[in-house]
Amino acid sequence: MAEHETDDARPEPEAPAPGGRVLAAVAGAVPVVLGAAAAWLSLRLDIGTLTDPGPGLWPLIVSALLVLTGAGILASVRRVEGTEAFTRGAIGVAAAAVGLFVYASLFEVIGFEIPSVLLLTAWLRFLGRESWLSTALLSVGVTAAAYALFILTLRVPLPHLIAL
Amino acid sequence: MDLSPVLTGFSVVFEPQNLLFCLLGVTIGMLIGVLPGLGPAATIAILLPITYNLEPVAAVIMLAGIFYGAQYGGTITSVLLKLPGEASTVVTAIDGHQLAKRGEAGSALGVAAIASFIGGTASIILLSLVAPALAGVALAFGPAEYTVLALIGIFLVGTLGSGSLIKSAAAAGAGLLLATVGLDPLLGTPRFTFGTDQLADGIDFVIVAMGLFGVGEILYNLEHRDRPQAAVPAFGRAIPSRVQWLRSRLAILRGSVVGFVLGILPGGGATMSSLVAYAVEKRSAKDPSRFGKGAIEGVAGPEAANNAAATSSFIPLLTLGIPANATMAVLFGALMLQGITPGPALMTEHPDVFWGVVNSMYLGNLLLLALSIPLIGVFVRMLKIRPGILAPITIVITMLGVYSIRNNAFDMVLAVALGLVGYAMRKLGFEPGPFVLAFVLGSLLEGSFRRSMRIFGGDVTEFVQRPLSATLVGVLVLTVVIIPVLRVVRARQVVRAAEPAEP
Amino acid sequence: MNPRPFTRRGLLAGAAAAPVAALAACNGVQGGADAAEDDFPTRAIDFTVPFDAGGSSDLLSRAVCLAAEEPLGQSIALANKPGANGAVGLKELVSGDADGYTLALAVKSLFAITPLVVDDPDAVAIDDFRIIATLTNEAYVLVVHADSPYQSLEDLVAAPSLNYGTAGVGTGGQLSLALLFGLAGTEATDVPFDGGAPAVTALLGQEIDVVSGSLAETMPQIEAGALRPLTVFSEERNVFLQDAPTATEAGYPVVVDQRRMVVAPSEVSDTVAGALVLAFEEARQDPDYQAFLQDNYMDVWEVDDVEARAHLSEAAELYAQNVADVGLALGDGS
Structure with missing residues (x-):
């Protein structure tokens, strides 16, 4: 009985807007481009033969599969659904990703504590719109809890500043 | 069969010290299972020094507990947060997370825990009865058999998707392509490594799963953070309803058998088991369209299978000394450090270790079931936390987990990059499931195929000349060609039969 | 096992050594470092195993580090950092501080066989390291x-x-x-x-x-x-x-054959290296360590830095010569 409730058990807050023809075409173009690029790189490796394959053969086959499926998606642009339009929120996604890259690059240099507090602060305050107080409490609290759990309890060799 | 060593094994388990370490092991296992990215192999390696001063039996009981305990814990994050930490829980995440979104997280996890318990326990019973006889099964599988098995797996990946088939195929293709990154398995030629030896050994599966599923999902939700949040659905109970139980019953049984059999194969059998179990359930269901949208059988079958496989993957280690996966390799090391060589002689030379470990798993599974039910109640409350708070906490823990795989910050960069890929895939209507599983099976397929060709001297027909691989080729043809064709034919007949009745 | 702290060692050691450093300064060359080095090690040592947990290199590292903790008087924190037959972990060792607080395991095949297979202009060479202790010949x-x-x-x-x-x-x-x-x-x-x-x-x-x-x-x-x-x-x-x-x-x-050894970055000072060499020499005499070698069928290889270095470069030349004589292309050739 449960599965009959799938769609109407609770109202979807606001269904994401479908992506339309352009995004559907992008969905087909990406595999084609990716496959073509990989095929070009594979061809620069030794292909060998089917009975004695070189390093390039299998990547080439997979690239061909990608190009074919991509072409298939392009051919049915009108029918294939499931894409979603990008919204202004995508800027937040890009910012978050940049933040995570910075996090990863600082991690081994200055240990995990400061980057973790900074990352949590940025996400909580600017992406999550928490108050400054709860942001401060949470980011320090979570970092301390992670320290206790990973470093003190599980002894995971994470780079860290504070030696206890 | 002489039962006395088995009974001695039980008396070993019930020594207070061993009971304690069993409890400790499964608790740690469950904990690290819940923490995304932190896997049992890394944890056991980290905890090895603690075991130096323990009795060998106690040490191995504890470490084994971490391994199968992590299987239970991993389900929780897969279902609640769509963060599968192991290849075997990727499948669970698909329907499990849908159930959670619908407010049935409690009962989905309840079914998963019960399925895990039954799968694990059934597998131990089978292991105790037939382990020595089954050791040979692992050896019967050569590169040729793995080639066909991987090929079956890749076609089964197609059944995972609930959307467009061609998009699933494209996602699987991308997964296969990513799997070729690294040194060529036979020739050592760098492929798509762009000159860095960080990529020489390829990309760890966990990073791919964490990136595409976990980070991708978080980034996706971030875009829509301004959208009014859905009312938090009721969580339901950890005890499944009668209907759910009736639906899951047979799925659990089938999953247990599938998992036990495939888990014996050291080269990727455990990964295949949950996939095969899912495919079996979807194909045998009256209404396959429910799958991917929250079918409880899609959780029960694969969960029973991956726990049964986790248990039977001890068979090659304990009977042949062959570690079936990274975790088993570390356990192998733990035994070696204790001065015990796992191998053909283990059962006769160290029956207390063999039966002690095997029998401790009965207890361990029981403890895990007892731990799971109340813990589920605690963990589902996580969903009540505002996404604005839950997301950053999840991302930090995921990043720390990813780092711990190889103690390498480069892997964190990879996980974020793959997270962006996962986000873009979601926007463009591709599903991550086929990508991730094709990634796992891709290197198995390529490596096994090329090894086979070398062994066969380039003769492809040998695949159908060896009895076992020929049988598997038969299974492949049956599932990929014959059954779908029959379905189409039958569907047409139904349509034709129905037509005259139309007014 | 201890975690690895990123203590501001430079600062701490510098502060502690300041008075002595003033005296030592007339010796020129290494300045204040010597004084701090005399009581090396003063904190836990990080040991990188550039291979996966559970393998021979990992087990051997664990066994020898366990035995070396007592003579060193400090704990040794082990971390696995696998990749490219040890190149990933060792490259990191080379690029880090050469203060003796970071060590790693290295294997002969990386220096003698890998160059025949993989053409890596940035490959680590044996000259990038100081060999602290040779361990096994397998x-x-x-x-x-x-x-x-x-x-x-x-x-x-x-x-x-x-x-x-x-x-x-x-x-x-x-x-x-x-x-x-x-x-x-x-x-x-x-x-x-x-x-x-x-x-x-x-x-x-x-x-x-x-x-x-x-x-x-x-x-x-x-x-x-x-x-x-x-x-x-x-x-x-x-x-x-x-x-x-x-x-x-x-x-x-x-x-x-395969040989394994403990290495430090080549710039590590003689004083520090000396302390480490002595500690690992003592570790190799540890009965538990020796039992481990016996259980794992590992033969000992215990020579000094010079001899070890000579062996590795000779082996690299010999293998290259052998391969050329037989006309082999290992892997894809290079």
């Missing part, structure tokens, strides 16, 4: 299945065609068999697996005819009677396998 043994028709090396090389399994490209097992069959003119196909265990599994299942692997990988199966050793690729017979003749005895001068 022989490669050629094994066939117990039911195999081949009873001796002569039988084997006379076979019309063979498939041989190895633990992967650029491993000593691959090199040893490629050289043997190259010298003997046997038509043999190389089947590299993803590690030693899958290769042994395939041999147990008789998918392939022969494997060359380490004793740790093969001895349990040899003792169980499942595999038969035909030859070892060492200069002298192996202590654990007295009955197996060397390949050289049988007329094929193929000597390939």
Whole structure:
């Protein structure tokens, strides 16, 4: 009985807007481009033969599969659904990703504590719109809890500043 | 069969010290299972020094507990947060997370825990009865058999998707392509490594799963953070309803058998088991369209299978000394450090270790079931936390987990990059499931195929000349060609039969 | 096991050493460092295992570090950082501080065999390191299945065609068999697996005819009677396998082995290196460590930095020469 409730058990807050023809075409173009690029790189490796394959053969086959499926998606642009339009929120996604890259690059240099507090602060305050107080409490609290759990309890060799 | 060593094994388990370490092991296992990215192999390696001063039996009981305990814990994050930490829980995440979104997280996890318990326990019973006889099964599988098995797996990946088939195929293709990154398995030629030896050994599966599923999902939700949040659905109970139980019953049984059999194969059998179990359930269901949208059988079958496989993957280690996966390799090391060589002689030379470990798993599974039910109640409350708070906490823990795989910050960069890929895939209507599983099976397929060709001297027909691989080729043809064709034919007949009745 | 703290060691040590440093400054050269180094080590040492947990390098590292903690008077924190036959972890070691607080395990094959397979302009070389302690010399043994028709090396090389399994490209097992069959003119196909265990599994299942692997990988199966050793690729017979003749005895001068050692970055000061060398020398005498070697069929290799260095560069030249003589292309060639 449960599965009959799938769609109407609770109202979807606001269904994401479908992506339309352009995004559907992008969905087909990406595999084609990716496959073509990989095929070009594979061809620069030794292909060998089917009975004695070189390093390039299998990547080439997979690239061909990608190009074919991509072409298939392009051919049915009108029918294939499931894409979603990008919204202004995508800027937040890009910012978050940049933040995570910075996090990863600082991690081994200055240990995990400061980057973790900074990352949590940025996400909580600017992406999550928490108050400054709860942001401060949470980011320090979570970092301390992670320290206790990973470093003190599980002894995971994470780079860290504070030696206890 | 002489039962006395088995009974001695039980008396070993019930020594207070061993009971304690069993409890400790499964608790740690469950904990690290819940923490995304932190896997049992890394944890056991980290905890090895603690075991130096323990009795060998106690040490191995504890470490084994971490391994199968992590299987239970991993389900929780897969279902609640769509963060599968192991290849075997990727499948669970698909329907499990849908159930959670619908407010049935409690009962989905309840079914998963019960399925895990039954799968694990059934597998131990089978292991105790037939382990020595089954050791040979692992050896019967050569590169040729793995080639066909991987090929079956890749076609089964197609059944995972609930959307467009061609998009699933494209996602699987991308997964296969990513799997070729690294040194060529036979020739050592760098492929798509762009000159860095960080990529020489390829990309760890966990990073791919964490990136595409976990980070991708978080980034996706971030875009829509301004959208009014859905009312938090009721969580339901950890005890499944009668209907759910009736639906899951047979799925659990089938999953247990599938998992036990495939888990014996050291080269990727455990990964295949949950996939095969899912495919079996979807194909045998009256209404396959429910799958991917929250079918409880899609959780029960694969969960029973991956726990049964986790248990039977001890068979090659304990009977042949062959570690079936990274975790088993570390356990192998733990035994070696204790001065015990796992191998053909283990059962006769160290029956207390063999039966002690095997029998401790009965207890361990029981403890895990007892731990799971109340813990589920605690963990589902996580969903009540505002996404604005839950997301950053999840991302930090995921990043720390990813780092711990190889103690390498480069892997964190990879996980974020793959997270962006996962986000873009979601926007463009591709599903991550086929990508991730094709990634796992891709290197198995390529490596096994090329090894086979070398062994066969380039003769492809040998695949159908060896009895076992020929049988598997038969299974492949049956599932990929014959059954779908029959379905189409039958569907047409139904349509034709129905037509005259139309007014 | 201790975590690895990123303490501001430079500052702390500098502050502590300041008065002494003023005196020591007239010695020129290393200034204040000497004073701080005299009581080296003052905190935990980080030890990188550039391989996966559970393998031979990992187990050996754990055993020797455990034994070295007492003579050092500090704990040693072990972390696995696998990748590219140890290159990932060792490159990091080289790029880090050369203060003696970071050590790693290194293997001979990375310096002697990997360059024959992988063409990496940034590859680490033995000159980037100071060898603190040489540890083991592990022989490669050629094994066939117990039911195999081949009873001796002569039988084997006379076979019309063979498939041989190895633990992967650029491993000593691959090199040893490629050289043997190259010298003997046997038509043999190389089947590299993803590690030693899958290769042994395939041999147990008789998918392939022969494997060359380490004793740790093969001895349990040899003792169980499942595999038969035909030859070892060492200069002298192996202590654990007295009955197996060397390949050289049988007329094929193929000597390939794996050796493991503890290394520090090359710029580490003499004082610090001296303290480490002494500690590891003592560790090698530890009865538990020696029992570990015995249990894992590892032969000792205990020489000084100069001799070890000479051995590694000679081996690299010898292998390159051997490969050229036989006309082999390991892997894809380079």
